[in-house]
Amino acid sequence: MGRGRVQLKRIENKINQQVTFSKRRSGLLKKAHEISVLCDAEVALIIFSNKGKLCEYSTDSSMEKILERYERYSYAERAVLHNEADHQADWCLEYRKHKAKVESLQKSLR
Structure with a gap:
Protein backbone atom coordinates (compact mmCIF):
# COMPACT_ATOMS: atom_id res chain seq x y z
CA MET A 1 0.00 0.00 0.00
CA GLY A 2 1.41 3.37 -1.01
CA ARG A 3 1.57 6.54 0.99
CA GLY A 4 -1.15 9.13 0.79
CA ARG A 5 -0.69 12.45 -0.90
CA VAL A 6 1.10 15.00 1.27
CA GLN A 7 -0.69 18.29 1.69
CA LEU A 8 1.70 21.02 0.58
CA LYS A 9 1.76 23.69 3.22
CA ARG A 10 4.46 25.21 5.38
CA ILE A 11 5.58 23.03 8.27
CA GLU A 12 5.32 25.09 11.45
CA ASN A 13 7.27 22.76 13.75
CA LYS A 14 10.96 23.67 13.27
CA ILE A 15 12.23 20.17 14.06
CA ASN A 16 9.85 18.51 11.61
CA GLN A 17 10.70 21.20 9.07
CA GLN A 18 14.44 20.47 9.37
CA VAL A 19 13.93 16.69 9.11
CA THR A 20 11.72 17.09 6.03
CA PHE A 21 14.22 19.52 4.47
CA SER A 22 17.08 17.11 5.04
CA LYS A 23 15.22 14.11 3.61
CA ARG A 24 13.85 15.96 0.60
CA ARG A 25 17.21 17.60 -0.11
CA SER A 26 18.81 14.15 -0.15
CA LYS A 31 17.34 12.54 -8.54
CA ALA A 32 19.73 15.15 -9.95
CA HIS A 33 22.52 12.58 -9.99
CA GLU A 34 20.27 9.95 -11.57
CA ILE A 35 19.12 12.20 -14.41
CA SER A 36 22.71 13.25 -15.11
CA VAL A 37 23.88 9.61 -15.32
CA LEU A 38 20.87 8.09 -17.10
CA CYS A 39 20.37 10.86 -19.66
CA ASP A 40 23.92 12.20 -19.90
CA ALA A 41 22.58 15.63 -18.95
CA MET A 63 29.12 24.57 -11.56
CA GLU A 64 30.72 27.69 -13.04
CA LYS A 65 30.70 26.25 -16.56
CA ILE A 66 27.05 25.25 -16.28
CA LEU A 67 26.07 28.66 -14.89
CA GLU A 68 28.00 30.44 -17.65
CA ARG A 69 26.21 28.31 -20.22
CA TYR A 70 22.87 29.12 -18.59
CA GLU A 71 23.63 32.85 -18.64
CA ARG A 72 24.63 32.74 -22.32
CA TYR A 73 21.45 30.85 -23.20
CA SER A 74 19.30 33.08 -21.04
CA TYR A 75 20.87 36.24 -22.50
CA ALA A 76 20.39 34.99 -26.06
CA GLU A 77 16.76 34.13 -25.33
CA ARG A 78 16.11 37.57 -23.86
CA ALA A 79 17.75 39.19 -26.88
CA VAL A 80 15.52 37.21 -29.26
CA LEU A 81 12.40 38.14 -27.29
CA HIS A 82 13.47 41.78 -27.23
CA ASN A 83 14.10 41.76 -30.99
CA GLU A 84 10.70 40.17 -31.61
CA ALA A 85 9.04 42.89 -29.53
CA ASP A 86 10.92 45.59 -31.47
CA HIS A 87 9.97 43.90 -34.75
CA GLN A 88 6.31 43.80 -33.74
CA ALA A 89 6.44 47.48 -32.73
CA ASP A 90 7.93 48.30 -36.15
CA TRP A 91 5.07 46.48 -37.88
CA CYS A 92 2.50 48.34 -35.79
CA LEU A 93 4.11 51.65 -36.75
CA GLU A 94 4.17 50.66 -40.43
CA TYR A 95 0.52 49.63 -40.21
CA ARG A 96 -0.49 52.99 -38.71
CA LYS A 97 1.43 54.89 -41.40
CA HIS A 98 -0.16 52.93 -44.23
CA LYS A 99 -3.60 53.19 -42.68
CA ALA A 100 -3.26 56.96 -42.42
CA LYS A 101 -2.05 57.12 -46.03
CA VAL A 102 -4.99 55.01 -47.25
CA GLU A 103 -7.44 57.18 -45.33
CA SER A 104 -5.97 60.37 -46.77
CA LEU A 105 -6.09 58.92 -50.32
CA GLN A 106 -9.70 57.84 -49.83
CA LYS A 107 -10.54 61.32 -48.56
CA SER A 108 -8.91 62.94 -51.58
CA LEU A 109 -10.77 60.62 -53.96
CA ARG A 110 -14.10 61.66 -52.48
Whole structure:
Protein backbone atom coordinates (compact mmCIF):
# COMPACT_ATOMS: atom_id res chain seq x y z
CA MET A 1 0.00 0.00 0.00
CA GLY A 2 1.41 3.37 -1.01
CA ARG A 3 1.57 6.54 0.99
CA GLY A 4 -1.15 9.13 0.79
CA ARG A 5 -0.69 12.45 -0.90
CA VAL A 6 1.10 15.00 1.27
CA GLN A 7 -0.69 18.29 1.69
CA LEU A 8 1.70 21.02 0.58
CA LYS A 9 1.76 23.69 3.22
CA ARG A 10 4.46 25.21 5.38
CA ILE A 11 5.58 23.03 8.27
CA GLU A 12 5.32 25.09 11.45
CA ASN A 13 7.27 22.76 13.75
CA LYS A 14 10.96 23.67 13.27
CA ILE A 15 12.23 20.17 14.06
CA ASN A 16 9.85 18.51 11.61
CA GLN A 17 10.70 21.20 9.07
CA GLN A 18 14.44 20.47 9.37
CA VAL A 19 13.93 16.69 9.11
CA THR A 20 11.72 17.09 6.03
CA PHE A 21 14.22 19.52 4.47
CA SER A 22 17.08 17.11 5.04
CA LYS A 23 15.22 14.11 3.61
CA ARG A 24 13.85 15.96 0.60
CA ARG A 25 17.21 17.60 -0.11
CA SER A 26 18.81 14.15 -0.15
CA GLY A 27 16.10 12.87 -2.49
CA LEU A 28 16.49 15.86 -4.78
CA LEU A 29 20.27 15.42 -4.93
CA LYS A 30 19.78 11.73 -5.71
CA LYS A 31 17.34 12.54 -8.54
CA ALA A 32 19.73 15.15 -9.95
CA HIS A 33 22.52 12.58 -9.99
CA GLU A 34 20.27 9.95 -11.57
CA ILE A 35 19.12 12.20 -14.41
CA SER A 36 22.71 13.25 -15.11
CA VAL A 37 23.88 9.61 -15.32
CA LEU A 38 20.87 8.09 -17.10
CA CYS A 39 20.37 10.86 -19.66
CA ASP A 40 23.92 12.20 -19.90
CA ALA A 41 22.58 15.63 -18.95
CA GLU A 42 24.50 18.49 -17.40
CA VAL A 43 22.84 19.29 -14.09
CA ALA A 44 23.39 22.11 -11.63
CA LEU A 45 21.36 22.22 -8.44
CA ILE A 46 21.58 24.99 -5.85
CA ILE A 47 19.69 24.87 -2.58
CA PHE A 48 19.73 27.43 0.22
CA SER A 49 18.25 26.39 3.54
CA ASN A 50 16.13 28.84 5.51
CA LYS A 51 19.23 29.51 7.63
CA GLY A 52 21.18 30.42 4.49
CA LYS A 53 23.29 27.27 4.31
CA LEU A 54 24.31 26.41 0.75
CA CYS A 55 23.98 22.94 -0.75
CA GLU A 56 24.94 22.41 -4.37
CA TYR A 57 25.37 19.63 -6.88
CA SER A 58 26.78 19.67 -10.37
CA THR A 59 27.72 17.01 -12.86
CA ASP A 60 31.31 16.30 -13.86
CA SER A 61 31.64 19.71 -15.46
CA SER A 62 31.98 22.48 -12.92
CA MET A 63 29.12 24.57 -11.56
CA GLU A 64 30.72 27.69 -13.04
CA LYS A 65 30.70 26.25 -16.56
CA ILE A 66 27.05 25.25 -16.28
CA LEU A 67 26.07 28.66 -14.89
CA GLU A 68 28.00 30.44 -17.65
CA ARG A 69 26.21 28.31 -20.22
CA TYR A 70 22.87 29.12 -18.59
CA GLU A 71 23.63 32.85 -18.64
CA ARG A 72 24.63 32.74 -22.32
CA TYR A 73 21.45 30.85 -23.20
CA SER A 74 19.30 33.08 -21.04
CA TYR A 75 20.87 36.24 -22.50
CA ALA A 76 20.39 34.99 -26.06
CA GLU A 77 16.76 34.13 -25.33
CA ARG A 78 16.11 37.57 -23.86
CA ALA A 79 17.75 39.19 -26.88
CA VAL A 80 15.52 37.21 -29.26
CA LEU A 81 12.40 38.14 -27.29
CA HIS A 82 13.47 41.78 -27.23
CA ASN A 83 14.10 41.76 -30.99
CA GLU A 84 10.70 40.17 -31.61
CA ALA A 85 9.04 42.89 -29.53
CA ASP A 86 10.92 45.59 -31.47
CA HIS A 87 9.97 43.90 -34.75
CA GLN A 88 6.31 43.80 -33.74
CA ALA A 89 6.44 47.48 -32.73
CA ASP A 90 7.93 48.30 -36.15
CA TRP A 91 5.07 46.48 -37.88
CA CYS A 92 2.50 48.34 -35.79
CA LEU A 93 4.11 51.65 -36.75
CA GLU A 94 4.17 50.66 -40.43
CA TYR A 95 0.52 49.63 -40.21
CA ARG A 96 -0.49 52.99 -38.71
CA LYS A 97 1.43 54.89 -41.40
CA HIS A 98 -0.16 52.93 -44.23
CA LYS A 99 -3.60 53.19 -42.68
CA ALA A 100 -3.26 56.96 -42.42
CA LYS A 101 -2.05 57.12 -46.03
CA VAL A 102 -4.99 55.01 -47.25
CA GLU A 103 -7.44 57.18 -45.33
CA SER A 104 -5.97 60.37 -46.77
CA LEU A 105 -6.09 58.92 -50.32
CA GLN A 106 -9.70 57.84 -49.83
CA LYS A 107 -10.54 61.32 -48.56
CA SER A 108 -8.91 62.94 -51.58
CA LEU A 109 -10.77 60.62 -53.96
CA ARG A 110 -14.10 61.66 -52.48
